[in-house]
Amino acid sequence: MSPINLAIVGVGKIVRDQHLPSIANNADFKLVATASRHGTVEGIPAFTTIEAMLDAVPEIDAVSLCMPPQYRYEAAYKALQAGKHVFLEKPPGATLSEVADLEALAKAKGVSLFASWHSRYAPAVEAAKAFLDGTTIKSVHVIWKEDVRHWHPNQEWIWQAGGLGVFDPGINALSIVTHILPPLFLTGAVLEFPENRDSPIAADLHFKSGQGLPVRAEFDWRQTGKQSWDIVAETEAGQMVLAEGGSKLSVNGELTFTAPEAEYPSLYRRFAEIVKAGTSDVDLAPLRHVADAFMLGKRKFVEAFHD
Amino acid sequence: MSPINLAIVGVGKIVRDQHLPSIANNADFKLVATASRHGTVEGIPAFTTIEAMLDAVPEIDAVSLCMPPQYRYEAAYKALQAGKHVFLEKPPGATLSEVADLEALAKAKGVSLFASWHSRYAPAVEAAKAFLDGTTIKSVHVIWKEDVRHWHPNQEWIWQAGGLGVFDPGINALSIVTHILPPLFLTGAVLEFPENRDSPIAADLHFKSGQGLPVRAEFDWRQTGKQSWDIVAETEAGQMVLAEGGSKLSVNGELTFTAPEAEYPSLYRRFAEIVKAGTSDVDLAPLRHVADAFMLGKRKFVEAFHD
DSSP: OOOEEEEEESOSHHIIIIIHHHHHTOTTEEEEEEEOSSOOOTTSOEESSHHHHHHHOTTOOEEEEOSOGGGHHHHHHHHHHTTOEEEEOSSOOSSHHHHHHHHHHHHHHTOOEEEOOGGGGSTTHHHHHHHHHTSOEEEEEEEEEOBHHHHSTTOGGGGSTTSOTTHHHHHHHHHHHHHHSOOEEEEEEEEEEETTOSSOSEEEEEEEETTOOEEEEEEESBOOSSOEEEEEEEETTEEEEEETTTTEEEETTEEEEEOOOOHHHHHHHHHHHHHHHTOOBOOOHHHHHHHHHHHHOEEEEEOOOOO | OOOEEEEEESOSHHIIIIIHHHHHTOTTEEEEEEEOSSOOOTTSOEESSHHHHHHHOTTOOEEEEOSOGGGHHHHHHHHHHTTOEEEEOSSOOSSHHHHHHHHHHHHHHTOOEEEOOGGGGSTTHHHHHHHHHTSOEEEEEEEEEOBHHHHSTTOGGGGSTTSOTTHHHHHHHHHHHHHHSOOEEEEEEEEEEETTOSSOSEEEEEEEETTOOEEEEEEESBOOSSOEEEEEEEETTEEEEEETTTTEEEETTEEEEEOOOOHHHHHHHHHHHHHHHTOOBOOOHHHHHHHHHHHHOEEEEEOOOOO
């Protein structure tokens, strides 16, 4: 099979840091075009709109959509209508309804849609899942606390309505949680909004499973000093810690699994796999929990945030 | 087939006004028990908890859950685990995730789950759908404006986080819209919260379909005088107005269809139908739009609301 001719839409930091090296090292893909208002990739034909790109480069087979979620639907709709496979960066859209719509369109057009969740491919996630599947879980505590000024400096879109605020990193935790734990639902939540912003800077979420397993998740963007991206489970086989965003698994304080980080290479392997199989991979559970938190959560106002 | 032995959980105003007369007039059902903290039904064995009721009355085949949505999951889970069919009042839950979970449980247990949307069974809804299916729609405007003091006096739960506020009536409009229009998704929203309440008193929603059909919905709980529950569509065949909560259909100012109101009798006919067929009927689209509105919507604070 010849390589999948791939185009990227929305050339920003995540594309340069992650997508481009992963594509360059994957023989299943050949980057043939980009569309972006500002960004370009050296040596690759560049366009400023997806329409111009799709018109000018008919040999495109698939597109990766990496712009902010508020602008993703239009591009995905056009690409799917044109019969292209689509890779959606996380979160897959600004609303659940639009992603459900895109999923139906991909099916009707006979192409693949991939709603990617990069943190699910963190090195120790599968080892954590295997450990939890082999024991009884008593409680789970998710602590996802980072410094927004360091990780998202001056990213205005992330603070706008629809930008998700602290749920932008928090959804990474939820993408792991929904992969390694039984189905959960929210029973209560408090969302803290800076008085000058439309998106929350912190969230405290309480979930339960049907069987009554309690799961608490704390997301906070005001963390200076040590950053935390940890999932701690109390189990009958002891305390499990999945630390550093899914990178390291420890049980009762002993490191039991780690491996080099390779999330985006794994995502592109998965994308090639579903394109070859003629299927889609769209799991909305992480975004559904975020929507549930906004719907059910109590709003609290906290001091203004300035970058 | 002998009647379905039915129990009701949460005996309040909607049960007395709608459920009881509909059940009394439907030979497919026999009311055999109720569970409610306060309410009872004359001549019917009454319990204060669903657990006590399920233990004491094993012949129960099905339960209707009519308590506020924040408390519905636990009862539904217990009833489904006990192998009972379940009728959920609208909205079917406080979160999307819990309803997805219940749907999976009903399937596993081989029983029927009905997420009911009573407004879909308003008299003129099917006639409106037939009219719209036969023309090209240019735009749609939903105006759902009522006086909360009149319709929900001192209902504290409706103002709490998870109580949905003005989306409690608004979801009725959305249940009609998602039945008679093509799939839509939200592109922008403003939610107005009274400064002393956790739920919105008004919402202005802008939707689009994949084909670009613009749909605007205005929900407001501060309407005194004439109340509005109208859906107005501009079409190539003229202006269609579905008025009074789906009761009356007019085209270009002429009344073309109306019939006596019979929403809850229709719901119980539908529930009997799916129980006999061994299927479920769970359409989450209306609640998904509400969750999307909370996630995507811009929050605006307005003057305090006092009952």
